[in-house]
Amino acid sequence: MxxxxxxxxxxxxxxxxxxxxxxxxxxxxxxxxxxxxxxxxxxxxxxxxxxxxxxxxxxxxxxxxxxxxxxxxxxxxxxxxxxxxxxxxxxxxxxxxxxxxxxxxxxxxxxxxxxxxxxxxxxxxxxxxxxxxxxxEALPCMLALKPNQSRSIVLAASVQANMDCVVATNSASNDAIWAEGSASLTATCARTPGTIGTNGGAWVNLTECEDGHDRETSTDPMASTPFWGSSAIPDTGFFVDQSISQGRYGAGMPGGNILKPGKYGKQVEIDGTVTLLPGIYYFTAGFRAAPGSRIIGDGVTIYLDQSKVLDIAQNVAWDLKAPTSGPSQGMAIMGDPSKSGGSVRLIGVLGNVEGGIYFPNQTLLTESGPNLASARCTRIVASTIDIRGSGTINNDCSSTTSGRGGGAGxxxxxxxxx
Structure with a gap:
């Protein structure tokens, strides 16, 4: 139990x-x-x-x-x-x-x-x-690509260039960056395997460079940018100006004062104030702007055949910004990279055009023009660069990767x- x-x-x-x-x-x-x-x-x-x-x-x-x-x-x-x-x-x-x-x-x-x-x-x-x-490495705001070129970047006459960014050239010449007359260049730093030279009353002031300047070459930051006719930006046989009798634009002009994106078959001549609507433009037959003209655009890329007329006159006011997205992101004005030799003349672009200006096989000629109230960041890459004339140029890339520190890592x- x-x-x-x-x-x-x-x-x-x-x-x-x-x-x-x-x-x-x-x-x-x-x-x-x-x-x-x-x-x-x-x-x-x-x-x-x-x-x-x-x-x-x-x-x-x-x-x-x-x-x-x-x-x-x-x-x-x-x-x-x-x-x-x-x-x-x-x-x-x-x-x-x-x-x-x-x-x-x-x-x-x-x-x-x-x-x-x-x-x-x-x-x-x-x-x-x-x-x-x-x-x-900071991204230069001005880069001359041609190696061993005497005076690959020149500042002449009495122009005063204030570049809040790095100025660079790949020339190993003993006068790779040259200032003459009463011209001056102020930049955060200079990068070149060559040396910097001056004559007359000209001077160069590098505000953040240690031990003179950086003795290095720079890679082309715009080499991979697609041009009109590439797979990213296909060509078209349609011309947006085919119904316009003359290629003149401005108030009272045959083309009016508003330009639309697309391919232009006639030489584009700006006379007065024009506004470019956002998008990509291809001026196949040349591009000119008369004295006193004003070119306005936000989100705009201008492609050019630089073997045609490219002439921006004195006193042309630029107020242009490159696209912040899309296949031409960051590019404001660009020539055909397959074409070599010669020069292009773009007066007043520095500090007034926000974005890249790219002519890798040409000399880019520029001067001071009407300045915006606040300087923008213009990045020029060309074979050689020639800055002349009088007046002041202000180019401010301090808040972008063109600055001395290269921006945030x-x-x-x-x-x-x-």
Whole structure:
């Protein structure tokens, strides 16, 4: 009778069931903690990364920290302001000064484990690190490509060129960059395997170059830009000006004062103020602008056959911006790269045309023109560059990759010390 144990299993199971359920519930709760920590880590990664990107743009620490906090909250962080800390630099010696650190913590509510712990919450904390790779080479705003060319960049007469950017030439000549007369060049730095020379009262001032100038060559940053007729920008037999009797544009002119994108079969002559609607233009028969004309356009690329007439007269006011997207992104004015020799004359473009001007096999001739109230960033790449005349040229690339520092470097998440 006392040896009957047929009900013992049920009794033992009944006694152990609360423990088994407790362990199961505790396992689920621990999984919840890990899930919350993973979410917090994502917010920390976002905060460290976005803060360093923002800091790389203008070195504004308060703004960068605000950006990092805002992006952390956008990623799901809901803690109080004293539960997030962003440090720039990260104070991690292995990462150096170009780094950031984000420390985040939250109070996570306890459920079953609160029965065993004398608290209703537990603190979960994470950190994340980001580092910025150094930009080794700034993108020039003015580059003369022809090697071993004497005076590949010339400033003459009394022109005063203020270039908030790097000026470069690939010439190894002992007068690769040359200023004469009473001309002057102020730039953040110069890059050339050759030397800089002056005569008369001319002078060159490099504001951020150490040890003279950078004795290096530069790669052509526009070499891969597609031209009209490429697969990216197919040619067409249709001319948008086929119904216009003359190729003259301006108020009261046969073509009117509004130009539409497309291919032009007649020489385009600007006389007065014209507006170019956004898009890509191909002037196959030449391009001229009379004195006192004004050329306006936003999101515009002008392609040219530079073997035809290309003559922009004195006192032409430019107010032109290149497209910020699409196949010709960043390019404002470009000649056919398959054509060699000769020169092109574009007066007044520096500081007034935002974007690239590309004539890799021609000499580009320019002078000062009517200046906009705020200088823009014009990037010229040509075989050689000749700047003459009188007046002042202001070209400001300080906020782009044409600046001395090359803009912000590549930011990446990194591991550091806790």
């Amino acid at each position: 006392f040896g009957d144990s047929s009900g013992s299993v049920a009794i033992i199971f009944g006694l152990l069931l609360p423990c088994l359920l407790g362990f199961a519930a505790l396992a689920i709760e621990v999984g919840y903690w890990y899930s919350e920590k993973n979410k917090l880590q994502i917010a920390a990664d976002t905060a460290a990364y976005s803060a360093l990107v923002a800091y790389g743009i203008d070195a504004d620490l308060d703004k960068a920290i605000a950006v990092g906090i805002a992006q952390a909250r956008a990623s799901g962080f809901s803690g109080s302001s004293d539960q997030i800390e962003i440090l720039i630099p990260s104070q991690d010696e292995a990462l150096g000064p170009n780094s950031s650190r984000a420390n985040l913590s939250v109070n996570t509510k306890l459920f079953l484990s609160s029965l065993f712990l004398d608290t209703g919450t537990v603190d979960i904390g994470v950190n994340a690190f980001a580092s910025m790779d150094e930009v080794l 590549r930011v990446r998440l990194a591991k550091g010390s806790a």
